[in-house]
Amino acid sequence: MFKNRVNIINLGLFLILVGFCVAFFIQLKKDKYFDKKVWYWYLTTEDAHQHYKIIEYQLIYNDNEYDGIWQAEYQILNPKNATNFNNLGYAFSPSLYSRSSTKPYPHSLKLKWFCYEDETFYEAETKLPSQKIEELTENLKSDPCFVAKILPNGKLEFGLTKSLAGFKSDSPFEDENKIETTSLGTFQGKKIPENLNLLRSDGDRFEDVKILEDYMFVYKTQVNWGIKVDYVKNLNAKIVFATDFLQNDFKFTDFKNNTTSLETNLFPQKLQLQYYEDESGFRYDFFPDRMQLMEVYDTLLQKSKSKDFYFVFKLNKTDNLFDVYLENSGSEVKLKNVVSINKIQEN
Numbered sequence: 165m166f167k168n169r170v171n172i173i174n175l176g177l178f179l180i181l182v183g184f185c186v187a188f189f190i191q192l193k194k195d196k197y198f199d200k201k202v203w204y205w206y207l208t209t210e211d212a213h214q215h216y217k218i219i220e221y222q223l224i225y226n227d228n229e230y231d232g233i234w235q236a237e238y239q240i241l242n243p244k245n246a247t248n249f250n251n252l253g254y255a256f257s258p259s260l261y262s263r264s265s266t267k268p269y270p271h272s273l274k275l276k277w278f279c280y281e282d283e284t285f286y287e288a289e290t291k292l293p294s295q296k297i298e299e300l301t302e303n304l305k306s307d308p309c310f311v312a313k314i315l316p317n318g319k320l321e322f323g324l325t326k327s328l329a330g331f332k333s334d335s336p337f338e339d340e341n342k343i344e345t346t347s348l349g350t351f352q353g354k355k356i357p358e359n360l361n362l363l364r365s366d367g368d369r370f371e372d373v374k375i376l377e378d379y380m381f382v383y384k385t386q387v388n389w390g391i392k393v394d395y396v397k398n399l400n401a402k403i404v405f406a407t408d409f410l411q412n413d414f415k416f417t418d419f420k421n422n423t424t425s426l427e428t429n430l431f432p433q434k435l436q437l438q439y440y441e442d443e444s445g446f447r448y449d450f451f452p453d454r455m456q457l458m459e460v461y462d463t464l465l466q467k468s469k470s471k472d473f474y475f476v477f478k479l480n481k482t483d484n485l486f487d488v489y490l491e492n493s494g495s496e497v498k499l500k501n502v503v504s505i506n507k508i509q510e511n
Contacts, residue, residue: 288353468493
């Protein structure tokens with residue numbers, strides 16, 4: 165008799181627990197908990213950093229409970245370095261990719277950017293087609309990804325595609341990626357007043373710029389560059405990599421008597437010399453000060469009118485590091501290295 169009572173009590177408790185679980189599950193269904201998707205945010209530019217610099221972006225989300233702005237993410241981007249912004253996302257050149265989110269889809273996008281081609285600042289503030297987004301994502305089995313792409317003439321295209329995992333390049337709208345992307349509209353940005361503060365950053369190392377023409381100088385001026393490494397016993401130059409201010413990489417090889425042939429390119433923002441001393445391999449990184457480099461370039465050019473310039477690496481026996489000079493037609497001026505760095509032994 166007692167045993168039957170215990171069984172009845174246990175059964176009752178079990179049914180109560182099942183009832184709670186069913187009620188909880190039904191409530192989750194009502195709240196559309198299981199409908200929440202992980203979604204991604206991806207910002208890119210046509211021809212990448214060759215033509216545009218992303219300055220600011222803002223995503224605004226809609227919260228039905230408060231019927232207004234729920235949250236705004238705002239970052240000032242330094243397109244020279246990949247940076248973690250308070251766990252909200254990553255910014256890098258030429259694109260921006262935010263981490264996954266289960267927040268409501270954004271209903272508005274604000275963006276500021278600079279176009280190198282027409283030397284113009286643009287701003288776009290667009291409301292996104294929320295109804296169309298809901299329709300496209302309602303039965304989507306994979307995670308959606310929102311893609312904003314900057315186009316020429318101040319235009320901005322916004323689209324929806326599948327998870328970012330399949331992207332093979334910085335241009336998810338391109339057919340070669342074989343990713344189905346649905347365009348949600350193309351918006352026209354408006355020109356905004358020139359603001360050099362938006363372009364200044366530690367990564368640019370160009371804080372003293374006063375006019376836009378000075379800023380643009382290193383992005384448009386083509387020069388014949390070469391490398392010389394002063395002969396030191398048991399030192400053999402191997403290769404020099406250079407990176408210009410548009411983040412293009414180019415290299416100098418064919419060292420003959422520690423001198424390379426000339427390469428036509430934009431102003432370098434970084435030079436990396438790889439060399440050997442006896443049997444040991446080393447690397448030395450040099451970051452010229454952009455303002456000084458421009459001034460020295462102008463001074464030497466006025467003297468000779470030749471556009472053939474050499475960066476001359478001279479080993480300083482005092483600290484066993486390199487001093488770097490800019491040379492033109494036999495005249496040379498020592499350059500400042502804005503980053504203090506020791507030579508690094510290669511493995």
